[in-house]
Amino acid sequence: MKHFLLAAALGLSAPAAMACETVTIGDLTIEHAWSKATLGAARPGVFYVEITNTGSTDDALVGISSPAAGMPMLHETVVQDGIASMPHAMSIPVPAGQGVQLSPGGYHGMLMGLTTALKEGDSFPVTLSFEKAGEVTVNVDVLSLRAEGPDCADAGQ
Template sequence: MKITVFTALILTLASPTLACETVTSGEMTIENAWSRATIGANRPAVFYVAITNAGSSGDALIGIATPAASMPMLHQTVVTEDIASMPHAMSIPIAAGQSVQLAPGGYHGMLMGLTEALKVGDNFPMTLTFQNAGDITINVEVLSIRAEGPDCESDGQ
């Protein structure tokens, strides 16, 4: 774990636009990983990312893990009859040949039990666990609390 954090620090120094990094593992491509700064460590943080499954069979995101939070969970904001609720997402299906966005107002990671407050410019590793593709780790960049997404040239959104 220490090595991961250390690597993350090195990466921060090397690249100011981490949210635009792309990680590809097999048929799965992960990009645009970002979060919002938090006020203190008591409030839950959020995790957004874009996932593309270039394979010919479906997969599913079934869990997330990070040293930044003790209780990371997958959630979905659902607005029904204008009431917003945030049920847990058991798994997020990533169909063959499709992209899925964890983005404001929809699927997102909810990071409870933050180790420390997230500040703009921080970054932390997030391991996404897929049913078939296994574990893939990406660095998450912390943007402003007002951010609506990273500015990436090849923005998948």
């Protein structure tokens, strides 16, 4: 019975905690993968994540892929002199001993060609390709359209 209750509790908390999952590959730690709900599938979705490089070698995020989107691309929001533009990012540096955040107003993945609308509470996999560390897949939580980020106990660490 105890085990059953524990399992039920874990089962219930798992969906909300997905974005708080931590995945590692080599010296890279990937966490806080999240996205926002979309209206239909015609407009692009967005992908945010936090990558930490604990190693001594610079790496770079060179691409993303997902069964949820036919054409996912890396972009960077640049606000210069009050003008926002969104150039394509060929690769996003993940410097040694540091890391990088894909977060609102900065680097982000743009998920074009969504196979279906992203609904709050859903999750989908995204595979990140790193220049040196290779490929790793993370589960991405779809939060509300107005979300500012996942609510993890360790957020901000």
